[in-house]
Amino acid sequence: MTLKPEHAQLQSRSGQWQLVEERISRDIASGALAPGDRLPTEAEIMEQFGVGRHSVRRAIAELASAGKVRAEQGRGTFVEEHSVITYNIARRTRFRRNLLEQGRVPSGQPVTEVEIAAPPTVAAALGLKDEEKVYMIVRRGFADDVPISIGHSYHPVERFPNMHLRRRAGESVTDIYAAFGIPDYLRRSTTILTRRATAEEARLLAQSPQQPVLVVQKTDVDLKGRPIAYSETVWAGERVQFTIENDPDEAGPKAKIGERRHHE
Amino acid sequence: MTLKPEHAQLQSRSGQWQLVEERISRDIASGALAPGDRLPTEAEIMEQFGVGRHSVRRAIAELASAGKVRAEQGRGTFVEEHSVITYNIARRTRFRRNLLEQGRVPSGQPVTEVEIAAPPTVAAALGLKDEEKVYMIVRRGFADDVPISIGHSYHPVERFPNMHLRRRAGESVTDIYAAFGIPDYLRRSTTILTRRATAEEARLLAQSPQQPVLVVQKTDVDLKGRPIAYSETVWAGERVQFTIENDPDEAGPKAKIGERRHHE
DNA sequence: CCGCATTTGTTCGTATGTATT
DNA sequence: TAATACATACGAACAAATGCG
Numbered sequence: 001m002t003l004k005p006e007h008a009q010l011q012s013r014s015g016q017w018q019l020v021e022e023r024i025s026r027d028i029a030s031g032a033l034a035p036g037d038r039l040p041t042e043a044e045i046m047e048q049f050g051v052g053r054h055s056v057r058r059a060i061a062e063l064a065s066a067g068k069v070r071a072e073q074g075r076g077t078f079v080e081e082h083s084v085i086t087y088n089i090a091r092r093t094r095f096r097r098n099l100l101e102q103g104r105v106p107s108g109q110p111v112t113e114v115e116i117a118a119p120p121t122v123a124a125a126l127g128l129k130d131e132e133k134v135y136m137i138v139r140r141g142f143a144d145d146v147p148i149s150i151g152h153s154y155h156p157v158e159r160f161p162n163m164h165l166r167r168r169a170g171e172s173v174t175d176i177y178a179a180f181g182i183p184d185y186l187r188r189s190t191t192i193l194t195r196r197a198t199a200e201e202a203r204l205l206a207q208s209p210q211q212p213v214l215v216v217q218k219t220d221v222d223l224k225g226r227p228i229a230y231s232e233t234v235w236a237g238e239r240v241q242f243t244i245e246n247d248p249d250e251a252g253p254k255a256k257i258g259e260r261r262h263h264e
Numbered sequence: 265m266t267l268k269p270e271h272a273q274l275q276s277r278s279g280q281w282q283l284v285e286e287r288i289s290r291d292i293a294s295g296a297l298a299p300g301d302r303l304p305t306e307a308e309i310m311e312q313f314g315v316g317r318h319s320v321r322r323a324i325a326e327l328a329s330a331g332k333v334r335a336e337q338g339r340g341t342f343v344e345e346h347s348v349i350t351y352n353i354a355r356r357t358r359f360r361r362n363l364l365e366q367g368r369v370p371s372g373q374p375v376t377e378v379e380i381a382a383p384p385t386v387a388a389a390l391g392l393k394d395e396e397k398v399y400m401i402v403r404r405g406f407a408d409d410v411p412i413s414i415g416h417s418y419h420p421v422e423r424f425p426n427m428h429l430r431r432r433a434g435e436s437v438t439d440i441y442a443a444f445g446i447p448d449y450l451r452r453s454t455t456i457l458t459r460r461a462t463a464e465e466a467r468l469l470a471q472s473p474q475q476p477v478l479v480v481q482k483t484d485v486d487l488k489g490r491p492i493a494y495s496e497t498v499w500a501g502e503r504v505q506f507t508i509e510n511d512p513d514e515a516g517p518k519a520k521i522g523e524r525r526h527h528e
Numbered sequence: 529c530c531g532c533a534t535t536t537g538t539t540c541g542t543a544t545g546t547a548t549t
Numbered sequence: 550t551a552a553t554a555c556a557t558a559c560g561a562a563c564a565a566a567t568g569c570g
């Protein structure tokens with residue numbers, strides 16, 4: 001490094017890092033950089049574009065935060081890959097079946113099962129007194145072994161004694177309900193919102209920390225309309241979308257809009 | 265508005281900028297820094313924490329990207345302010361009424377009305393031949409004068425000749441439908457997904473560019489089940505959430521979960 | 529309207545820490 | 550252990566936007 005680069009050649013408008021970002025972005029879009037590919041190292045990019053490391057890092061930071069690439073310390077920076085799963089939210093929603101219908105293999109992994117005093121939100125949704133005991137069950141959901149969700153579900157201890165043990169043993173929620181004399185249940189309400197993932201969620205969902213998640217809060221009721229479960233599930237925003245179908249004749253699931261993302 | 269010295273130093277694990285970020289974040293959460301307040305300048309924060317400008321800027325970048333603050337060149341950095349609107353997605357969804365029920369004042373502003381060849385997604389949703397003409401109407405929606413949505417809606421030209429002129433004149437969609445002999449219409453399908461806002465969207469929605477949006481794609485049909493409109497609306501993720509209520513007896517809108525955001 | 533001070537935005541250089549291979 | 554590659558951090562300079570006199 002003998003030559004001294006004449007100090008900042010007043011590039012001004014448009015910025016260096018944006019140029020780098022656009023270029024890499026274009027290469028990804030065009031397929032020149034395929035999903036899974038490793039980008040050139042920072043040093044190489046510096047040389048190719050004749051910019052400083054700062055600009056390279058800024059560009060990569062933007063791309064990473066847009067979910068297009070993922071930087072891994074000590075290894076390199078890689079192009080992210082996506083694929084979208086469509087969930088149908090109906091009066092009867094069984095995510096498991098939903099996935100199977102799309103030719104994907106659902107699986108789940110228990111994270112935690114504990115007995116706690118119901119937080120206010122949960123107590124309100126379930127119609128419990130504050131501080132009443134509930135089981136909080138945390139599970140991670142996968143589709144084809146790719147993590148797609150983190151779910152917190154809450155059941156009143158009084159109504160479902162020791163249900164967390166059954167769940168841990170691998171019994172499905174539907175089966176457990178049946179064991180407690182609940183042959184069927186319905187979705188009462190669903191709330192959907194979005195926010196950026198927390199660091200922890202990003203890690204568990206294997207998505208970039210800057211990417212958003214879809215948060216679905218729902219209350220299930222038995223056939224008499226009594227709330228039996230409240231849950232809050234965080235979905236990988238990159239990989240999931242929801243549909244609500246209102247078929248004219250109350251029929252089963254059908255039809256689906258083909259495309260995702262919007263046309264620009 | 266001192267943030268407290270806090271002194272960092274050979275901190276190693278956990279990093280300087282994260283310390284600054286956490287500290288400011290805590291001050292915002294605790295109310296020590298209220299929405300709208302101006303943060304200390306970069307120079308001041310540098311001095312207060314005894315760190316370099318790099319660390320300060322990194323911390324602020326994180327906070328900005330989390331939507332907690334907003335930096336404005338030449339002015340300063342300010343604490344952001346939020347408030348959430350809840351929309352009910354039902355078989356009959358009229359956003360206008362939805363807003364009024366929450367005591368907010370809805371308004372709209374036309375952005376564009378043009379006649380174009382239907383993009384593939386639109387043609388598929390409306391059951392049109394490719395290239396068939398549609399009106400694309402772009403509007404921005406406000407609640408209490410705060411921008412909350414950008415909507416692109418598509419109507420077949422053949423069925424609704426010159427409807428864009430009526431829309432521009434301020435007629436409501438419902439009224440226009442009535443004028444074309446459609447007394448009522450239903451939501452056929454709704455798709456919800458999330459992604460980060462584009463720069464343009466962030467600007468129009470007045471939210472931080474790093475924050476996510478909720479994209480709602482929907483198809484409306486007339487009472488005979490024929491598609492009459494396809495639309496895609498981008499909602500400010502910071503300020504909007506959706507609920508789907510499934511009342512046991514098919515009644516109108518009712519009940520609402522109180523809280524938002526999740527309990528940690 | 530101009531010029532200046534203030535404040536954030538961009539970019540360079542350099543050094544050191546940490547994770548991976 | 551050593552080499553590679555990303556992460557963090559300091560300092561310095563100039564650009565661009567804002568606000569004020």
